Amino acid sequence: MTDLAMPAPGAPLQAQQRLWSRYLRRPLGVTALAVFLLVVLAGLLAPLLAPYDPHLVDYDLTQAPPSAEHWMGGDSAGRDIFSRLLYGARTTVYGAAVACVVGIGIGVPAGVAAGYFGGVTDRICSWVSDGVQAVPGMIVLLIVAAGTGADFTVLMVTVGAFMAPGYYRISRSRALAVRKEPYIDAARVAGLTHTKILRAHMFRAVRAPVIIQSALTAGIAMGMQTGLQFLGVGTASAPDWGQMMNDGFRTMGTHPLILLWPSVALGVTMAALAFMGSVLADLVSVRTEPAPRRRRRTATTGTGRRTAPTGEPAPPAAASALRIENLRVSYATAQGDKEVVHGVSLDVAPGEVLGIVGESGSGKSQTMFSALDLLPANGRATADGIWIGGLPVGHLPPARRHALLGTRVGYVPQEPMSNLDPCYTIGHQLVEPLRAVHGMTKAQARARAHEVLVRVGITDADRVMASYPHQVSGGMAQRVLIAGAVAGKPELVVADEPTTALDVTVQAEVLELLRELQREYHMALVIVTHNFGVVADICDRVAVMRDGRVVESGPVEQIFDRPADPYTAELIRASQDDTDSRDDLDAAWHEAGRKVHT
Ligand SMILES: Nc1ncnc2c1ncn2[C@@H]1O[C@H](COP(=O)(O)OP(=O)(O)OP(=O)(O)O)[C@@H](O)[C@H]1O
Known part of the structure; x- marks a missing residue:
């Protein structure tokens, strides 16, 4: 069986959306499809034809030669070959369809589950x-034939x-690739269950490779069944090409x-399937490596419960939108466990904006990923x-934790494009969590999605809802993700470097929008960033991180005016020295109608 080059995760968009229309532009593909459909029709309409x-x-x-009455002549038993060929097509197509359905029914769910979980x-x-592949298939088939x-x-x-x-194999490798996609993380934060993620994202992602595989599998199944019939294994009640070849x-x-005649029929049909598979594989294959990215998957947040300094478990922080106490994050490496966050504590009050600032690798993202x-x-x-x-997420069972995250937390990720599933329209991606997590009807969810898109500044919301992610700009995609994050009116929004992937003008607009929405919905907002300047005018408080620790925290003005730690002073200086980007940002910020903190 052939291994296929899979579409690169996340790309692709057109390759998947317009696969068939692009297929129909390939003469070889069209010819192969036409031949195959002709065989299928011949089989289906055999009683009429x-x-x-x-x-x-x-x-x-x-053994009569072809004539005007019998176009292909007669066989050794005196039967019309053309009529038997038509009925044989029926048997052949039916057998291939059964084999494909069984192969898909077993292989795809198993592969998707293996890759995802x-x-x-x-x-x-x-x-x-591996065990099934090690079994000699032909011997098993002969035993099954004898037994049935x-x-x-x-x-x-x-x-x-x-x-x-x-x-x-193909479903597993595709699911393995897709589960690393940021939009799967986003779906999990949005509270979608495994079942929904599997149904909505995973099975959809394997669809194209499975179709291609089926073209190849059908051809192989036809070859196998003809071989069996040629050997006399099978019922003689219906004509088939294998018996005809034997004769x-x-x-x-x-x-x-x-x-x-039967050899040509079988050869042409198998060739048509092989060409169809090859053209399809060519169309969906993007022979580039997926961009490397951080792999975020199963969470282990808060599974360990350490004792508070007093010896008692920390009291529930009912008054906080987010409270983290003495968080440690470690990674299993070849050299043993490596701790990257060393006892971080944070507290965000309802309606407050906290900036977590620090240079790259300081542990900002690990802290928020844990939460x-x-x-x-x-x-x-x-x-x-x-x-x-006020709810202790670390002590909740996974299902309740996900439900809680989905209803109470909104997440605005770093890379807008890779956080939207290329296979679905934007409208679908906004509506689905509102229905699944917030229990809205389709109409309510669509109305809410429309409303929130307009609120984030998308005037042609209808068009955007009908668009696929690749049809909108990066800035627009980030607005869509912000809309998705606030659509369920969460108490807390976490924005992880929300402007990094955007150009300067759009950065200012997006920050302004986040601030406006935070005020309007009275949400707590945590902005993770490496840029002090960006948060200066947005945050109420700042926590400065270095090497996995919070070196200082406090109100923005205080930290700016009197930084207690030399590292903080250095970070502030660095962001002010970055004059080019600061000037650009300031100009854009003023344009957006804001006053810049300097
Ligand atoms: N999967 C991983 N395995 C091992 N170490 C990791 C892993 N992910 C992150 N780290 C380490 O954890 C530390 C903190 O990373 P983190 O992503 O939190 O940094 P950050 O402050 O968010 O920086 P950035 O803005 O560059 O993402 C880094 O030293 C990083 O090398």
């Missing part, structure tokens, strides 16, 4: 898949089971046409407690 009963024996027709699920499914009286459907189900590992093979020396349950699989967070809206 066949000039004779395929079982009708006419001794005068025995990983761990034990992945190991067990991979063992089973060569029932054709059972035989093709067995062929399908042997095809399942091929579907398993032709015996008279090949004297009447080669009897072998030629949002987005740490990678090899990351481990322990804390005296993490509370969101």
